[in-house]
Amino acid sequence: MPLIYQKTEAGQTAFKTRSAELSSRQRSAFLLFDGKRTLAEVLKATLGLGIGAPDIEDLVVKGLLVAPAGAATVPPPVVDTVPAAVEAEPASTAAHAPADELPPMQRYQRAYPVATRITAKLGLRGFKLNLAVEAASGYDDLVALLPKIAIAAGDKAAAELKRALGL
Template sequence: MILVKTQAGQQVFKDRSVRLTPRQRSAFILFDGKRSVSEVLEAGMGIGREDIDQMVELGLLGQVGGMAEAANAGTVAMPVEPTRSPARQPERPAAATLQVEASATPAMGSPSAQQRYKDAYPIATQLTGSLGLRGFRLNLSVEGTSTYEELLALAPKIRAVVGDDKAVALDRALGI
């Protein structure tokens, strides 16, 4: 079985709203949609199957399923945030709504900055995740982004490491 980080998982990883052990955090990074659960278990992180099951139950990881997984990421995230930080939950949707409205208004017909981010983020994590240890820090930097502008700033670094040919999809998603 191949697992990938959900939107909720990426947010929890950034804001640490759900306590993960250092081993869980290290293993969480390895779930890039390419490695199987057995490969992550064999990576020598000291993580057990029960740790992975816990991250799946919390909605931090989900099965690879392309658009279906991305659509379910928001619904999977709902049980995670209210248990740890109920005061934060109303703020996030309001901020996200404002950001979508603000960025969608000026450029009718073209994707908003938030939509570009949503399209480009999985590509960037896939590219940097495929680099292994060589791209570990860059992968962490990508996973630390939360806006289109932050991801856009990392694009030249990603392109320099993976090459122009592989970065075409990322450039297209970012609109550059």
Template sequence: MALVKTELGQQVLKDRSVALTPRQRAALILCDGRRSEKEVLAATASLGVTREDLVQLRVLNVPGDTKRPAGEAEGPAAAEPPAAAEPPTPSMPAVPVDAGKRYLEAYQVATRITSGLGLKGFRLNMAVEGAADFDALVALAPRIREAVGPEKFAELDAVLRAR
């Protein structure tokens, strides 16, 4: 089975209504109905996309499965067991669920706050989108506070302090 963007997935790419990490966004872009999960992972390996990123996208219901277009052979990737059943491998380190949730929550708040800055906050918003982990968001916090002010920053501050 190949991955294809759902209607919601197409909308998310257009209006960013659901906050995705840069890795998740890159993977979703490649869900074109021709590539299997294995092929999407291989194509985005240099960006650090993991199975966990694809699992999170599936939870959000932005990619779905489809049969490959006529004439294309289905490879062994179509018969893969569900990603959740696979144990972590050396190339895919286990990430504690709490750390992933905290990062995702902080990322969503930071993205929402900085995207509201318009053109003057474009670079800061891009820095937030490029933040690959929770610590990178913590490092950006002073810049975000300076740009949005203490009132708007309070929500992000609460998420970052909930260590």
């Protein structure tokens, strides 16, 4: 039986409020879960974004997606869903490595939630900056936004983001 997920109320709210719980990649995948598409179809559609089963599992764990009652809740193993160039290091290594020792993609993945959280706290005055962070598609984009975030949020917030970026 194919695995089909549905958005929860918490997921809808997180999406609408641009919560830091959803990374930009996860937001793209989240949009596709309509209660009709299978997990395999969503993973195939988001292949170019580097979305994998762990990203979807994270949404389920956070309560943003749910499988219909009676459906299997463990995703089947997915083979070749992430191109080799995008594959991350094992979680144990990446989670404890200093940011400056990580490849740019992993630095981006570490820094994106920090930047989103910082700009979300700015309220209306940080709205455009928050949109710019969400539009950032990689490490270099976040580094380019760092000076603007420092001006808007202050040196303490910028220092946190700088550490996450490995600078």
